[in-house]
Amino acid sequence: MDAEALIESAHNRRSNLAQIIRTLRLAANLSVTETARRMGVTRRVYQTFEKGDSAVDIGLVYRFGEAVGADPAGIIVSLLIGDARFAYRVAENKVMLMAILAIEEWNRKFGDDLELANPNEFYSILSVALGKMIENARSRETVGEMVLQQRFPRLSFSLFNRFRKESRER
Numbered sequence: 001m002d003a004e005a006l007i008e009s010a011h012n013r014r015s016n017l018a019q020i021i022r023t024l025r026l027a028a029n030l031s032v033t034e035t036a037r038r039m040g041v042t043r044r045v046y047q048t049f050e051k052g053d054s055a056v057d058i059g060l061v062y063r064f065g066e067a068v069g070a071d072p073a074g075i076i077v078s079l080l081i082g083d084a085r086f087a088y089r090v091a092e093n094k095v096m097l098m099a100i101l102a103i104e105e106w107n108r109k110f111g112d113d114l115e116l117a118n119p120n121e122f123y124s125i126l127s128v129a130l131g132k133m134i135e136n137a138r139s140r141e142t143v144g145e146m147v148l149q150q151r152f153p154r155l156s157f158s159l160f161n162r163f164r165k166e167s168r169e170r
Contacts, residue, residue: 012082013056013079014052014053014054014055014056015052016078016079016082016084017052017056017061017075017079018050018051018052019084020075020078020079020084020087020088021049021050021052021064021075022050023084023088024064024068024070024075024087024088024091025050025064025068027068027088027091028068028069028070030067030068032046032047032050035064035067035068038066038067038068039060039063039064039066039067040063041060041063049064056079058076061075061076066152069091069092070087070091070092071087071090071091071092071093071094071095071096071097072097073094073096073097073099073100074086074087074089074090074091074094074095074096074097075087076096077090077096094148094152095133097148097152098147098148101147101151
C-alpha cells in the first residue's frame with residue numbers, strides 16, 4: 001500500500017468513527033457534555049474525538065463504549081472491516097467484546113500451540129458457529145450477558161434495540 005492509500009485509509013477510518021460515535025451517542029440520548037463527563041475527558045477532547053479530527057485512539061473508543069453502553073470492540077472491528085453498520089448491529093449484545101474475551105481465554109489456555117491452528121479450519125468452524133448463533137438468537141441464553149456484567153458492569157444491554165429494528169426494516 002502506497003503512502004496516499006495509507007492516508008486515505010486513515011481518513012476513512014476517522015470519518016467512519018465520527019459517524020459511529022455520533023450515532024451511538026444520539027441513540028443513547030446523551031449530550032456531548034454528558035458523554036465527555038462519563039468518559040472522564042473535557043468537552044473539547046470529546047468534540048475532537050466525535051468529529052474524527054484526531055487519530056483513532058483505542059482507549060477513547062473503549063471509554064466511549066462504557067459511557068454509552070455500546071460494544072467498544074464492535075466499534076473497532078467496524079473500522080477494520082469498513083462497515084459502520086456493524087458497530088450498530090453489535091452495540092447492545094456485545095458479541096465482539098465476548099470474542100475478545102474468548103481470544104484472551106484461548107491465548108491463556110493454548111499459548112504457543114495457537115500457532116498450530118489452521119486458518120482455513122478456524123474460518124470454517126467460526127462461520128458455522130456464528131451461523132448457529134444467529135439461528136438461535138431469539139432464544140439467546142444469558143450466560144454471555146452474565147460474564148459481561150461481571151467483567152464490564154458499566155455497560156448496558158438495553159439501549160440499542162432501535163438499531164436492530166431499523167436494520168431488519170431495511
